[in-house]
Amino acid sequence: MTPKLIGTVAIVTGASSGIGRATARALAEHGASVAVVARRRDRLDTLVAQIEAAGGTAHAAVADITDRTQAARAVAEIIERFGRLDILVNNAGLMLLGPVHGADVGDWERMIAINQNGLLYMTHAALPHLLEAAKDGPREVADIVNISSQAGREASANFGVYNMTKFGVNGFTEALRQEITQSHVRVGVLEPGAVDTELVSHNNQAIRDELASSDAIPEPLQPEDIAESIAFMVTRPRRASIAELWAMPTSQA
Numbered sequence: 001m002t003p004k005l006i007g008t009v010a011i012v013t014g015a016s017s018g019i020g021r022a023t024a025r026a027l028a029e030h031g032a033s034v035a036v037v038a039r040r041r042d043r044l045d046t047l048v049a050q051i052e053a054a055g056g057t058a059h060a061a062v063a064d065i066t067d068r069t070q071a072a073r074a075v076a077e078i079i080e081r082f083g084r085l086d087i088l089v090n091n092a093g094l095m096l097l098g099p100v101h102g103a104d105v106g107d108w109e110r111m112i113a114i115n116q117n118g119l120l121y122m123t124h125a126a127l128p129h130l131l132e133a134a135k136d137g138p139r140e141v142a143d144i145v146n147i148s149s150q151a152g153r154e155a156s157a158n159f160g161v162y163n164m165t166k167f168g169v170n171g172f173t174e175a176l177r178q179e180i181t182q183s184h185v186r187v188g189v190l191e192p193g194a195v196d197t198e199l200v201s202h203n204n205q206a207i208r209d210e211l212a213s214s215d216a217i218p219e220p221l222q223p224e225d226i227a228e229s230i231a232f233m234v235t236r237p238r239r240a241s242i243a244e245l246w247a248m249p250t251s252q253a
């Protein structure tokens with residue numbers, strides 16, 4: 001079978017870990033040249049080496065995308081390296097849980113900065129190139145996939161600001177879809193349930209203990225499960241746009 005993404009260029013944010021890293025590998029296996037974005041250079045360099053050892057093409061663009069200048073510079077660097085852009089996966093994110101009363105407002109700001117502003121800055125910088133690719137790219141279609149969450153569909157106590165950021169991602173995704181779908185830039189949101197990554201590890205011990213006891217999911221999704229879903233979304237025929245995909249572990253009610 002011919003890989004469906006040959007000749008395309010994809011950006012994956014938050015590719016130094018978890019879902020982003022697995023997605024970069026999956027898109028490279030489908031033939032895309034993959035630009036991986038995050039702050040930790042060592043991890044990106046290792047990933048690039050692994051993708052290239054497997055016969056793929058990859059580039060590390062180190063950036064803190066909560067800074068709009070760094071986000072724009074990362075996109076410009078990737079365009080300079082590959083000359084085009086067909087796919088943007090806005091995956092980088094942070095989940096810091098806890099009650100609203102007495103919360104550390106800095107935690108809220110950090111979540112809003114990456115889950116919302118980072119996604120917006122990358123989308124703004126990438127959009128002209130995606131519109132271009134949809135006109136004369138190898139597939140005559142381009143893709144934005146925004147990683148939201150089950151927490152973008154359903155609110156829960158202690159998830160307040162994370163819920164707010166992910167509900168926001170869902171709303172923004174659909175608004176943008178309506179604006180540019182007829183230019184053949186597909187815009188879709190993917191809402192995973194629990195995935196086994198480093199996401200929870202950024203919380204304090206009390207939250208980690210509580211999640212492990214009350215909310216334990218016996219068999220969470222693996223990052224590769226979500227990577228396959230993203231690959232599915234961006235390999236549909238030009239006529240078909242997956243606007244929303246909700247991917248849950250079977251063991252999560």
Ligand code: NDP
Pocket residue numbers: 013014015016017018019020037038039040041063064065066091092093094095114118147148149150191192193194195196197198199200
């Ligand atoms: P990880 O913590 O494993 O990965 C998060 C990634 O985001 C890392 O690569 C990190 O890289 C990157 N990142 C964080 N801040 C920045 C920044 N300022 N600039 C650039 N990159 C940044 O988590 P997951 O893989 O689980 O999360 C990926 C996405 O999936 C997130 O949006 C998350 O909300 C969502 N999600 C996850 C679920 C889960 O259960 N795991 C469930 C539902 C949704 P670095 O630190 O090197 O910058």
